[in-house]
Amino acid sequence: MARHGAPRDSDRYFLPNLITKAAGWKSARMPLQYAERINAARSGMARATEKSGREGFCMTDKIAYKVLTADEWAALNAGSFEGAPIDKADGFIHLSTASQLTETVDRHFSGQKGLVIAAIDLASLGEGVRWEPSRNGQLFPHVYGHLTPQSVIAWCPLERQPNCTVRLPTIERSVAFL
Numbered sequence: 001m002a003r004h005g006a007p008r009d010s011d012r013y014f015l016p017n018l019i020t021k022a023a024g025w026k027s028a029r030m031p032l033q034y035a036e037r038i039n040a041a042r043s044g045m046a047r048a049t050e051k052s053g054r055e056g057f058c059m060t061d062k063i064a065y066k067v068l069t070a071d072e073w074a075a076l077n078a079g080s081f082e083g084a085p086i087d088k089a090d091g092f093i094h095l096s097t098a099s100q101l102t103e104t105v106d107r108h109f110s111g112q113k114g115l116v117i118a119a120i121d122l123a124s125l126g127e128g129v130r131w132e133p134s135r136n137g138q139l140f141p142h143v144y145g146h147l148t149p150q151s152v153i154a155w156c157p158l159e160r161q162p163n164c165t166v167r168l169p170t171i172e173r174s175v176a177f178l
Contacts, residue, residue: 063153064095064129064141065168066118067109073116073155081147092130093143095120100138102165105158107135115158119169124151 068076068084075081086108087093096104101117109115120143122129128145154169161167 061097068116070114095141118152119154121153
């Protein structure tokens with residue numbers, strides 16, 4: 001791989017083993033469409049790495065979080081959640097990693113009451129999850145499909161910790177709210 005200067009043509013077909021394994025391929029050779037998608041996301045991952053200090057954190061997180069209104073939470077519990085109005089407009093369901101959640105709540109849900117944080121098992125969604133650049137070039141998990149109650153591994157009402165970050169749901173906290 002070219003580390004400096006213009007990318008070589010071979011860069012479009014070969015990716016580091018780390019990304020290859022995370023994507024589930026057995027070999028570093030993959031179809032051009034996937035290589036281009038991951039190469040395009042690299043700049044976003046590099047910026048996210050600088051901010052988080054955790055290289056490749058986005059593509060290895062196994063849990064993501066969805067902020068839901070009470071009505072959306074009820075719809076999810078009823079069997080299937082197709083997305084909030086913004087999700088439907090964008091064509092996918094927006095999720096956030098643990099490190100992205102507080103900023104997501106601050107930007108998009110400021111002042112709203114009765115919100116629920118649902119912890120989503122990304123593996124249960126299979127290939128419906130795509131990591132795509134969004135805010136500040138960070139990679140965010142986007143779900144192309146719907147969420148079911150089976151994909152929720154924990155949940156809790158939105159609460160802040162003493163340091164003002166959003167408190168993450170845990171299995172123990174979920175049971176306490178039943």
